[in-house]
Amino acid sequence: MDELHRIDLNLLLTLHALLAEKHVTRAALRLNKSQPAVSHALAQLRTQFDDPLLVRQGGRMVLTARAQGLERPLEDALASLNGLLSASDFDPSLTHRRFRLSLSDYASRLVLPPLVRHVRGEAPGLDLAISQASREAILAQLSDGELDLALGVFPHAPEDLEVQDLFEEGFVSLADKAVLPAKGDLLLEDWLQRPHITLAMRPDANDEIETALAARGLRRRLAVTLPHWSAAVDLLEGTDLVLTVAGRAVGPMRRHRTLRKFTPPLDLPRFAYQQAWHVRRANDPAHRWLREAVLMCSQPGRSQNSPVRAT
Incomplete structure (x- = not known):
C-alpha cells in the first residue's frame, strides 16, 4: 500500500497508453492530452520505475524488458479497478467483451450449447473464444493471463487460481x-x-x-x-x-x-468437474456474470436444446 501513495493513478493510465501505442504522440491522442503533458508523465514514470520504459531503436520506439514485464500486470490491475468501479451498474446486455475459455470437447458438448444460447439472449455483445489444452498448459495460461476461464478437473490448482465445482462426475x-x-x-x-x-x-x-x-x-x-x-x-x-x-x-x-x-x-x-480462473478476475463484473452463467448451464439435466433463462 505504501507504493500506491508514491504514484498518481493517472500516471498508470498514461503508462497503459504508452505501452499499448509505443509512441508519445499516439498515446496523447488516445488519452486526449497534449504531447508535452504525456512526455512529462513519461519522465515521471521513468523515475518511478527506474527504467527508460521506451527507447528508440531503428527509427522507432520499443519497450524495454521492464516495460514488457509491466504490460500484463498493468492490464489486469486496471481491469480489476474498472470492475470495482462499474460493478454496481453492470448490465450484461450492454457489455462488449471477448473472453478466452478453455474447454475440452466433453465440456463443449455438455455446457457450451446452453451457454451460447444464454449469452446470445442476455449478453449479445459478449464474445467467446474457445481453445483446448492439457491440464498443465491450462493452469499456466490462466496464471499468465492467456485464458480468462477454464473448465476441467483441477485437483491441485495453484494458490493464485480460484476453483468452483460445477457438478459431480463418475x-x-x-x-x-x-x-x-x-x-x-x-x-x-x-x-x-x-x-x-x-x-x-x-x-x-x-x-x-x-x-x-x-x-x-x-x-x-x-x-x-x-x-x-x-x-x-x-x-x-x-x-x-x-x-x-x-x-x-x-x-x-x-x-x-x-x-x-x-x-x-x-x-x-467420483470427482468434481470445475471451472477455474485467476484471482485477478474475481471482481470483474462481466467475468462474474460469465462464471454464474457457466454454473447455471452446467447443471445435470440441462439438455442441449432446453432453454436457459436467467434466475
Whole structure:
C-alpha cells in the first residue's frame, strides 16, 4: 500500500497508453492530452520505475524488458479497478467483451450449447473464444493471463487460481457387446487384460484412472490415446477395445446399439468437474456474470436444446 501513495493513478493510465501505442504522440491522442503533458508523465514514470520504459531503436520506439514485464500486470490491475468501479451498474446486455475459455470437447458438448444460447439472449455483445489444452498448459495460461476461464478437473490448482465445482462426475466403461460376457460385466482381471482407449491431450499424461491403478500396483494396456471425447465412443464398435470415461460424456446409447455400458470393476472415486480462473478476475463484473452463467448451464439435466433463462 505504501507504493500506491508514491504514484498518481493517472500516471498508470498514461503508462497503459504508452505501452499499448509505443509512441508519445499516439498515446496523447488516445488519452486526449497534449504531447508535452504525456512526455512529462513519461519522465515521471521513468523515475518511478527506474527504467527508460521506451527507447528508440531503428527509427522507432520499443519497450524495454521492464516495460514488457509491466504490460500484463498493468492490464489486469486496471481491469480489476474498472470492475470495482462499474460493478454496481453492470448490465450484461450492454457489455462488449471477448473472453478466452478453455474447454475440452466433453465440456463443449455438455455446457457450451446452453451457454451460447444464454449469452446470445442476455449478453449479445459478449464474445467467446474457445481453445483446448492439457491440464498443465491450462493452469499456466490462466496464471499468465492467456485464458480468462477454464473448465476441467483441477485437483491441485495453484494458490493464485480460484476453483468452483460445477457438478459431480463418475466413471463408466463401454465395449462392444460382442466381446463382453453374455451375462454380467468384465471382472477386473479381464478388464485389465483388454486393450483400452484413453482420453488425454498428451500420450504420456496420467489421469484419475491411471492414478487409481498405480495406487493398487496395477497397469492396463493403452492401445489408443486421443484427445477427442466425441470420437472415442465411435472407435469401439467391431473391436475388443474398452473405454472408461466420465459418465456424462457418453450420453444416450441410442446411437450405439452395439455397445454396452457397465460399471468399471475398479473402485474409481467420483470427482468434481470445475471451472477455474485467476484471482485477478474475481471482481470483474462481466467475468462474474460469465462464471454464474457457466454454473447455471452446467447443471445435470440441462439438455442441449432446453432453454436457459436467467434466475
